[in-house]
Amino acid sequence: MTTPLTLWGKYVQFDRAGESALLDPVTLNSAYLTPEEAAELTTAMPGRTATLDALSTLGFTPDPHRADPRDVLRDRLEELGLDPTPVRISGLRIVLTDRCNMCCSYCFVDTNTGKPDMTETELAEGLAYLFESNAGQDEVSIQWFGGEPTIRFDLMQYGDELADALAEKHSVKRVRRTVVTNGARLTGKAIEHFARYGYGVGISVDGPPDINAANRRLLGGQPADGRIQKNVRRLLDTEGIHVGCNLTPTSANIGRLAETVTWIIDHLGLKFIYANTPIPTQGHWPVKGHELAEELYEARMTALSRGAMMFSVLDRAFQALDRRRPMLFDHIQADRTLNAALLPGSRISLCDINFEEPAFLRSVDEIRVDPRLLEGIAKRVAPIKECGTCPALAICGGPSRNEQLLIGGDRPDDEMCAFYTSTVEIAVWDNTGMQ
Structure with a gap:
């Protein structure tokens, strides 16, 4: 697997054989681009194109995030009513x-x-x-x-x-x-x-x-x-x-x-x-x-x-x-x-x-x-700054309390990070769906 690119400072772009898969690591929206569409994103001058219009309807816009993606995720968790504290x-x-x-x-x-x-x-x-x-x-x-x-x-x-x-x-x-x-x-x-x-x-x-x-x-x-x-x-x-x-x-x-x-x-x-x-x-x-x-x-x-x-x-x-x-x-x-x-x-x-x-x-x-x-x-979501640029932000979100205690800090193990970023890329490209 290759290191994914960042599109417009907020989306993850996975490339494979000329095609691209885009992922919003906060909303988890995804989109797939043909080689021609992927090339258009890298060469098009500022302005509206058919590809940009299509991506916009899917929630992908070139407007940059103003906030730390970790804060954006925490706001989304609050909107969805997701809380790490057991009832x-x-x-x-x-x-x-x-x-x-x-x-x-x-x-x-x-x-x-x-x-x-x-x-x-x-x-x-x-x-x-x-x-x-x-x-x-x-x-x-x-x-x-x-x-x-x-x-x-x-x-x-x-x-x-x-x-x-x-x-x-x-x-x-x-x-x-x-x-x-x-x-x-x-x-x-x-x-x-x-x-x-x-x-x-x-x-x-x-x-x-x-x-x-x-x-x-x-x-x-x-x-x-x-x-x-x-x-x-x-x-x-x-x-x-x-x-x-x-x-x-x-x-x-x-x-x-x-x-x-x-x-x-x-x-x-x-x-x-x-x-x-x-x-x-x-x-x-x-x-x-x-x-x-x-x-x-x-x-x-x-x-x-x-x-x-x-x-x-x-x-x-x-x-x-x-x-x-x-x-x-x-x-x-x-x-x-x-x-x-x-x-x-x-x-x-x-x-x-x-x-x-x-x-x-x-x-x-x-x-x-x-x-x-x-x-x-209760888990602390995305405890370090690097979590904000990770493709697995809304899927891993950093180590659990148990993992932190076993590792002896809030920084995740490098192999844990490699595992989650790899699983995200696999899941983005896979089309077998749920079991």
Whole structure:
């Protein structure tokens, strides 16, 4: 990909084989120019032309912006009623234990530390808060997490039974249940339970055995791929369970993501794949952003060609351009509610993937008494001047609070910037639309 040009000081111009695609990084309007039209923009004398007239009808005018584009975006967010502060917690990622039967080199959770598991009392307190906060709502979500959550299957059973009772008490219409598991120790009893409650089961698999075993092995050092594949087939054969794959880009599968996705679809039989976003656990992104964007796109097209769906942060750009609506606040849901993490000790982390950062940690009682504490996860939009000239201004808008804390500053990682600018260019030129 080439460095995009700037048109009239405010639009991004992507050139490819003589054609051009224009993007307004604030409104997310886009337009496409033939080689002749693109040439006319660079050679035409001041005045009205057919191309300028056509662009004007699409919202592209040569009048320069007088304000910082970041301020223009913030004004647009206010007009649209988009706010980074959550209104309430509507979902909990419930971290039952940090015990795990596998040791994955890239895991963002410190596992097998010897810390106490969650107790029934703590689980009941967290669920009571969740349903009280969402009384009369259509849905709450519960995701069982660890470590390996099935190690405390007894707590999952207890929690699911209690959740149904609380839903009836507080007139919550639906409880959406998911579990993230490595799939290596699923019992028949657990699978029956998942079916009874209509679970979504996310199996963490990074690819074929040679790829998966590079970073994911049992505590004894041996791979578990045969066991995992057998359990995936058992899940797929059980009515009432929705099974998908959580795919983490790693040093083992980067360069082979399309091949990996093909194997997951054709061999495992999984038709829903979610590719995780790199987490700068060592203070920086562990992958090259430009390469990751291109590989995710190739893998996405591979999945579509096989009748499957693959979602990643790339789809954030597709959705934003499709709706002409900024997609900046990945820390909250579209209805401005928050998925938080319930931790042992009756603690809540406002970030559902960061369980250690003190800035995110509050007790259940603290949040119940003062819901304004949810502001602690709110994102600051476009925190540095360079964000104002970025094609991804209304799609990335700078690092999240979690990313800022992990990096140790408000300046985004260079590879994060490369990833988002590349995803925007891919989405602008792509015509496959929404999945």
